[in-house]
Amino acid sequence: MDKFISLGISDRIIRALHEMGFEEPTPIQEQCIPVLAAGRDLIGQAQTGTGKTAAFGIPLIERTTRNAQTVQAIILTPTRELAIQVAEELNRIGQFTDAQALPIYGGQDIQRQIKSLKRHPQIVVATPGRLMDHMERRTIRLEEVRAVVLDEADEMLNMGFIEDIENILAATPAGRQTILFSATMPKQIQNLARKFQNDPALIQVKAREMTVPLIEQQYIELQDNQKFDVLCRLLDMQDPELAIVFGRTKRRVDELTEALKKRGYLVDGIHGDLTQGKREIVLRQFREGTIDVLIATDVAARGLDVSGVTHIYNFDIPQDPDSYVHRIGRTGRAGHAGLALTFVSPRELGHLRYIEQTTKRKISRMPIPSMAEAVEGQQRLAVEKLLRQVQEGNLDQYRGRAEELLTDFDSVSLLSAALKLMTKEPDTTPVKLSGETPLKVRSAGRRERPAESGHFALKTKPRSKSRKY
Numbered sequence: 001m002d003k004f005i006s007l008g009i010s011d012r013i014i015r016a017l018h019e020m021g022f023e024e025p026t027p028i029q030e031q032c033i034p035v036l037a038a039g040r041d042l043i044g045q046a047q048t049g050t051g052k053t054a055a056f057g058i059p060l061i062e063r064t065t066r067n068a069q070t071v072q073a074i075i076l077t078p079t080r081e082l083a084i085q086v087a088e089e090l091n092r093i094g095q096f097t098d099a100q101a102l103p104i105y106g107g108q109d110i111q112r113q114i115k116s117l118k119r120h121p122q123i124v125v126a127t128p129g130r131l132m133d134h135m136e137r138r139t140i141r142l143e144e145v146r147a148v149v150l151d152e153a154d155e156m157l158n159m160g161f162i163e164d165i166e167n168i169l170a171a172t173p174a175g176r177q178t179i180l181f182s183a184t185m186p187k188q189i190q191n192l193a194r195k196f197q198n199d200p201a202l203i204q205v206k207a208r209e210m211t212v213p214l215i216e217q218q219y220i221e222l223q224d225n226q227k228f229d230v231l232c233r234l235l236d237m238q239d240p241e242l243a244i245v246f247g248r249t250k251r252r253v254d255e256l257t258e259a260l261k262k263r264g265y266l267v268d269g270i271h272g273d274l275t276q277g278k279r280e281i282v283l284r285q286f287r288e289g290t291i292d293v294l295i296a297t298d299v300a301a302r303g304l305d306v307s308g309v310t311h312i313y314n315f316d317i318p319q320d321p322d323s324y325v326h327r328i329g330r331t332g333r334a335g336h337a338g339l340a341l342t343f344v345s346p347r348e349l350g351h352l353r354y355i356e357q358t359t360k361r362k363i364s365r366m367p368i369p370s371m372a373e374a375v376e377g378q379q380r381l382a383v384e385k386l387l388r389q390v391q392e393g394n395l396d397q398y399r400g401r402a403e404e405l406l407t408d409f410d411s412v413s414l415l416s417a418a419l420k421l422m423t424k425e426p427d428t429t430p431v432k433l434s435g436e437t438p439l440k441v442r443s444a445g446r447r448e449r450p451a452e453s454g455h456f457a458l459k460t461k462p463r464s465k466s467r468k469y
């Protein structure tokens, strides 16, 4: 806690950080907190899962004043789930202060939001479209706003939110503090900075690789029609605590979800065409572990922080290196290890190389696991479970029955039967999955970033891509 204290953070927030289990600031927090506390504009970049939320959240809460009757700070996020999550994290940090953060986002009853806004939260965490709605209805006033944070700033540009962002910033006082954060900062962020920031501090926690070293990265080369069975094998062999499977399209996510359910896995899907209620239920069930595999489009790629995610499977290779970095960054967070595995069709190998070059990290090849390996992996898991149980002891209730059985049967037959019962045998229930053509990309090694070439075209169509996931 000493380092947090030396950053000048007040007692009430220190107490909250302690309760949250934070012992020391992360590098991005250590560098950003003093700058933001002094009121300076800032562009902050650090790898996924390294605590950027608290890096801006702590000083924001510190700078809110009591009894304010209007909004003092706005945080914009590209997705609704992220707005909810960021507001929750801020409310945890501010639990012993008067500061209140309110999420407002599309798909939620607007009347309910209007009521909540009347209770004067000091901090509003919003998706750009819904905040614009409130501005047009005059149900939010921004003239007292002192700070605006764009979390995942680059993604909001990708999504064509630039006009909304311009309108929102124009409605706030010119002297406000403007803060941009993301794990990836493509060039066009500079335009945004030039236009809306005043002499920003640039704080980048430099790392050789764009991705977190704690994430082991592998790929499997295979045909599209092999992907599903291989995924099932991997889930059986690797037995993730929680896993996210990313698919390219909403249809893909729907089909994969149905297919995995048919094979008996505890999964559900999330994408932009589901109702907001359903999206929130699915994410809550995933956080609670009621489902242990989440099938998602890129709507879940940015910012989401779910503890216990040990595996990321890219069922379809992501469009560009930045998207890869964010997707796999849903694991390996806050110092935990993770594994990311990407399925690549032969025609996409060049694109994989391009991702490797850009992220400066080798992705190692893993052969397709055979059926025999899958069965072996399963048996190993069953044995591990059994041995753990032996170690834990507490088996007295079962001993009598075991001894009785051993008088009639040999121990090897009995143990084999127990292992068979504990092993998930390969399931070949037929499923329906439409084919997906491999990603069309130009050859590897090009200088231009594919996502960027699209960004500019979108500028003329605001909001058009807000439902891309």
Ligand SMILES: Nc1ncnc2c1ncn2[C@@H]1O[C@H](COP(=O)(O)OP(=O)(O)OP(=O)(O)O)[C@@H](O)[C@H]1O
Residues within 6 Å of the ligand: 021, 022, 023, 024, 025, 026, 029, 046, 047, 048, 049, 050, 051, 052, 053, 054, 182, 183, 302, 303, 304, 305, 329, 333, 334
């Ligand atoms: N100083 C700290 N000590 C321990 N845990 C921390 C600390 N700061 C943040 N965390 C935790 O680390 C996790 C990741 O933080 P956060 O979501 O802010 O990462 P991020 O940098 O915004 O990642 P992304 O780029 O994916 O959005 C969260 O669960 C957060 O509560």
Ligand SMILES: [Mg+2]
Residues within 6 Å of the ligand: 052, 053, 151, 303
């Ligand atoms: Mg974040």
